[in-house]
Amino acid sequence: MYYFQIKYVIRWLGVPCFILMLGCAQLQVKDGILSPPHKNYTVNIPGQGWEMIKVGKDDIALWHKQYHAMIAFISSDIENKALSLEMLNSQLFIGMKNKKILxxxxMLVDNQEAMHTILICEIDNHTLKIESYVIKFGNKVYDLVYWSPPDLFDYIRKDFENIIKTFKFSNL
Known part of the structure; x- marks a missing residue:
């Protein structure tokens, strides 16, 4: 059931992403290290079972079919510089229902202050467990997010933890 719902979301995002991808620079992955153009970071990508999906112009997501899990790397400009990290973190979870924050x-990610959150919530009548790191760096916010059904969450969580450990800003 989760598989079809997540695949529906991927399919829904797929068409516009494919159209955007046609005119965009290629994602740079070399020796398992992702370095998106114009995003000022590098990160090690887990191999076993993860499929890379380009989202938008330069952001990506990783899909793990066996565990119905997804990891997303999303960065965007901060329009209001006065927004605190806590506010930026809260914005990430708008629209989710029955949130239970665990x-x-x-904390620090690559020596930058980050908000680390784990929660259980409902999205489109499906329960998900989500772990996120929201990092404010310069004039951008970086959301690193992992989610899956709660009963499958811990099976590959180490992959996400390794991603966070290897996340490095290139303009420090």
Missing amino acids: LNES
Whole structure:
């Protein structure tokens, strides 16, 4: 059931992403390290079972079919520089229902302040467990997000933890 719902979302995003992809620069993955153009970061990509999906112009997501899991790397310009990290983190979860926050802490990712959150919520009548890191760096916000059905969440969570450990800003 989760598989079809997630695949529907991927299919829904797929057509516009494909159209955008035609005129965009290629994602740069070399020796398992992703370096999106104009995004100022590098990160190690897990191999086993993960399929890379380009989202938008330069952002990506990783899909794991066996565990119905997805990891997304999303960056965007911050229009209001006065927004706190807590506010940016809250914006990430708008539209999710029955949120139960399991963890919400401040920490460092590549020596930059980040909000680390784990929660369980409902999206389109499906329960998901989500882990995220929201990082404010310069005039951008970076959302690193992992989600899957709660009963499958821990099976490949280590892959997401390794991504966070290897996430590096290239303009430090």
